[in-house]
Amino acid sequence: ALGGIAFSPAVAFAEAPKRKPIYDEAEHYSPLPSAPSPPAILPSQPIQDNSSSNEDEQPSWTPTPTDRLAVQVGRARLFLYSVAVAAENKVNQTVDSAFDLEQSFTRTIASLAPPRESGEKLMPGAIYVLVAAMAGSILTRNRNVVLRATMPFALGVGAGWTVLPITMRNVSDLAWKYEQKFPAVAESHVKLREGIQKTISFAKVHREVGVQYVDDKVTDVREALENWVKQGK
Template identity: 25%
Template sequence: MARNFYEDEEIKPVEGQKIVNGVLVDSPQSVQSVFKSVRQSIYNVYSSSVDYVNSGYDKYHKTERSVTTTVSELHDKNEDLVPNGIYVIVGALSGTVMSRQRGILSKITFPVIMGLVSFKYFLPQTFNSTKNFVWKLEKKTVPEIAHQQENLYNKSSQLIDTIETTADKSSQSISSSIDSLRTNIKKYTGLNLDDEATKK
């Protein structure tokens, strides 16, 4: 029986060498460091990608939850959303039909105006809640524009009050003049304009 002279020999790898499945593999330190660096770079890119995707998903999930919560809070539970919401959509579509033969400005504004009017008519409480929410959001995000709108609204309200006051005074003045005229006619002619026989 032949004796294998190498069977009792223990292979001891030196630095830069490894035993893989009983085979001595020579791998210089420089090659190992390059592969280690490549592996680390790939792992870092993978880890960053996973973190980015998870972060994006978390932001999307938070935004979606915030939007659904806000919409739920804006909707008044006493108003039926299903038929009334359809009426609002039909109103906006009616604005689109009305603006078909008109210019580009009409094609933009008519559907919006008709949609808002329908929204206010069919879902009044939800409309008011939405209007207040948009106003608060506008004050928070674009305070300069909100301030200008507030000033314009106040001036418009003052103008409307002035017109109403002037109209009331004019109406009172005209009423007073008519009463005075009736009194004078009765005084000088003897005719009573308030009498039923005179009116016939």
């Protein structure tokens, strides 16, 4: 083994030849030149104002007749628009007030009618009231003006309270509601009603007194007749 190693040819490693670079070395550039310093402004040189010169160069604008006409037309259109809007609002308010008045009138008439469960009917009762008023007019045909004016009304109201009590109560409440807007009328109505109530109460008292007086007289006459009959026997 040692002999083989000794007699084996030696391998010589030669250094590779140095190759010349294809590209030359980068050239070294000099640094950028420094910017020149601005020139110094001498006190003797005044600074020019570009804005004032530009304003002097721009001419002043004056409106043409077409421009003035366009402005007037715009104002007229705005005025007409405002008038149209005001008229439309007025019409809407009028229609709304008319509709509210109609609704109020309908509700008022409906509130005067008696309820269904009461069994009171307007049609025959209203006919009876008209007949009573006409009868009062016929009875006072040859009387004075006061009776001819008051008797039909009194008989009609009396018939209404007799055949249509609920409806007359509703009418009375509605009339009182409107009378409260006028204190003088309401006060006169209250006084008149109190006077009528007092008159009715006095009439009832006198009627009771009269009935009692008649009963007493009838009783006395009956007792006298009974005594006379007993004495005759």
